[in-house]
Amino acid sequence: MSAMRRMLAVFGLMIGLGVVGAGCYVGPARPGHCPGGYWVEGHYGPRGRWREGHWRCPGVVEIE
Numbered sequence: 001m002s003a004m005r006r007m008l009a010v011f012g013l014m015i016g017l018g019v020v021g022a023g024c025y026v027g028p029a030r031p032g033h034c035p036g037g038y039w040v041e042g043h044y045g046p047r048g049r050w051r052e053g054h055w056r057c058p059g060v061v062e063i064e
Helices: 002-022
Strands: 038-040 054-056
Touching: none
Parallel strands: none
Antiparallel strands: 038 054
């Protein structure tokens, strides 16, 4: 019986750490590819298509 309790405790610990670790993602930590660049979260574009998160640089024209 004690081996079963130990196994359940380890399993519970693994699930707990997995849940805590899954909620920690904030976003890209590295700086942009250009001076003054900023991160744009994923969004729907003007024509309704999903665009993944990406860096946007000032003065750069983006072509879809």
